[in-house]
Amino acid sequence: MIAIGIDVGGTNTDAVLLDGREVVATFKTPTTADVTAGIARALEEVTLRGGDKARAAAGLTIGTTHFVNAVVQRRGLNRAAALRLCLPACASLTPFLDWPADLRAVVDGGAYLVGGGFEFDGRLVAPLDEAAVADAARAMRREGVTAVAVTGVFSALSDAQERRAAEIVREEHPDARITLSGDVGRIGLLERENATLLNASLLDLAESTAAAFDAARAASGLEAKLYITQNDGTVAPVSRAQAFPVFSFASGPTNSMRGAAFLSGLDEAAVCDVGGTTTDVGYLRRGFPREANNVISVGGVRTLFRMPDVLSIALGGGTRVVSGADGIVLGPESVGHQLTTQAQVFGGATLTCTDIAVAAGLADIGDAAGLAVEPDTVDACVRAIHARIADTVDRMKTDAREVPLIAVGGGAMLVPDAIPGISEVRRVRHHDVANAVGAAIAEVSGETDRVYRDVAREDALEDARALAQAKAVEAGAASDQVRTVEVEDFPLAYLPGNALRVRVRVVGPLASAGGLEP
């Protein structure tokens, strides 16, 4: 299968053209303020270098930090209303309560609490107050708020009330665009509601961004189907991705990890991605990033939803190095994308980790003649860098078992060859575009999460798997290559009819776009 992957990072926009396991073309260009211009530039170049192959690509996958940046910088967000199905419970801790004031000022489109919600065992807190939902929808319509986040108590157990509430809102407020918390997050009402609200606040931006991406694709003459990479290491067709922008928040580190898995052939490994400013460490399980299960703060808002378990430290190729009376101080500042003018090997005056790598013979970048650093200092710096990376890798380990580590990113030369608890450090070709490779390998997922009653467990699991498979195929997966990556089932006590909740997730590579093969 031929595919194009583009990863828009904070510093660079990276692109690759992939044919099966072969990296046909790569391209790096500085990320532009107008993200789309960088993508258009990358597409132009890849099409030029890849020729017919590029035009035969079945998929074009873009990974972008655009949405998470919008939240962090409070830019391009739309107002969103919170509809919480909870009364008589949860009345005092109202939506937006623990948000930073500046973000709240931009997003808060009103909060509506209505009767509803489930208990932990599936019984009702209260039946859904349909009249109150309709009232709330009319009020939102009057206020001109079209993005709506619906959050029900224990909706992770049953989303029946959230779905019904969405129907009512649509009837009363036809322009409403609705995010259901059950589709977004996990147990933890405030954090799930926060993630749902953030998602709703990004719907305008997601729509315009998706349209701009597609316009860039069309302008390049490519007919490849457009996908956006997701936090969990899969990709989503642009239609779904634009409904769930929060699912692309952490696609940067995720893409690197997926790319590292692909380039190394390893499915179970640690991944250390050293960029210009930060180093991200995560772990691969069955080729996908291990998930975090803790509260993650995004732009000052506590959230809980599917995110990769990644530890980032301020250490990268552009990190400033100061050697003084206090010993070696690494960062936390970085020269970032000004590396090529400020680093000593590029004629600049700033000592960076890249300069240290060149001085230590770990890399051949720029001109070593520009270096002004003592050999002792170089040794001490290398030791300090290695210690930081080794410690970060160790912090993320979950057991004593030794695993291999894949070093990727533009600063991969900073990763030491020996790390305690690591069986080997694997260096791979194209490591500096691993993120774009991760985007290009483009596997789509399908997920079901439903409650079965009076059905044998095996039959329920099989049915859920078939439904998930159908969703994956609908999203573009090759039907004969879909595999199950996650199965979870647990009985719901107190519910009649031996209720069993089943969650199945399958993934598969994109089906080749038959008609486009040359």
Added chain:
Amino acid sequence: MSAVARRQLDAADMKALALGAWILGTGGGGDPYHKYLNVKRLYDDGYRVDLLDPMALADDAMVAVLSTMGAPLVGQERLVDPAVALRPVRMLEAHLGRSFDAVMSVEIGGGNGMHPMMVAALSGLPVVDADAMGRAYPEAQMTSFAVAGLTPFPLALADVRDNDVIVSRAADWKWMERISRKVCTEVGSTAATCKAPRTGREVKDHGILYTVTKAIELGRAVHLARTQHRDPVEAIVDACDGMVLFKGKVVDVERRTTEGFLRGQASLDGVDDDAGTEFRLMFQNEFSVGYKGDQPVVMTPDLICVVDSVSGDGIGTDVLRYGQRVTVLALPAPEVFLSPAGIEFVGPRAFGFDLDFESVFDTQRSGGAR
């Protein structure tokens, strides 16, 4: 009452209390975050809370002993509400035909350390600077009041609907726990309670005194250490006369939910001075026993606190996970639990460990520990 005996708590005190109570939760009791958010909101709305020196209580004063009862996981979805927390207080007043003079927490550790602040803000009643556990414990009979043989009833319980339950009599503390736990499960595994009222005399004689101040000071010390870039773990040890038992990394966690409790164990591999050694923590909601190798070195009622080695934040038994860098601390148990009756109620055997209680602080003094 003198000005010193009663002082108004400010917003910074509440923040410090949330931090300190979580550490004193010894792994359980739930994160005080939601209750803190409630109190912060009440403070923003102009409500205030007074803290009362227990010695300023009249002997015949009537004190409401409060808590949220239930499963911490449920509390993550069924968010606590001050108005509901106030209801059982009013129920018991109606039941007894008498008004309360003050409120207090049954346990200073975890979310319940913050609980009476919500009720005090709404009712105007002062919070007594005391509790009945000095930490968090999983069951209602594990209190200084139970150890002293005080009456376990009546108890009022309210849920978010219109369900009000009063247990007017119970054969003993364990029966009170069983009956009220059953009701609590039925209403969704979270309920506001007002436990057997205590007289001022009873609080002064059998309460664990000045624990609210202790939690606030602990929180302040940790916060201060962080802002001054000093070691917050050391600040906890200094603030509470505690000791560091082990520094390590979580390498295994095993949990199961049985009979409504979170039971399990965690294994730690040592770092720094403890490199090459192992530590095992057993828990039932809270940490109950710690083993160094095969040797039990610390056990309840000594407080076993597990904190983040860098931030000093308390780590709950429900969020312990692989890879965390933690420090295991012991803080001294309240005197009342060191008596034979105390050991019977909250010693290792009360948690199913066939061990004779030995305080790590005694072992330490005789040179037994590290």
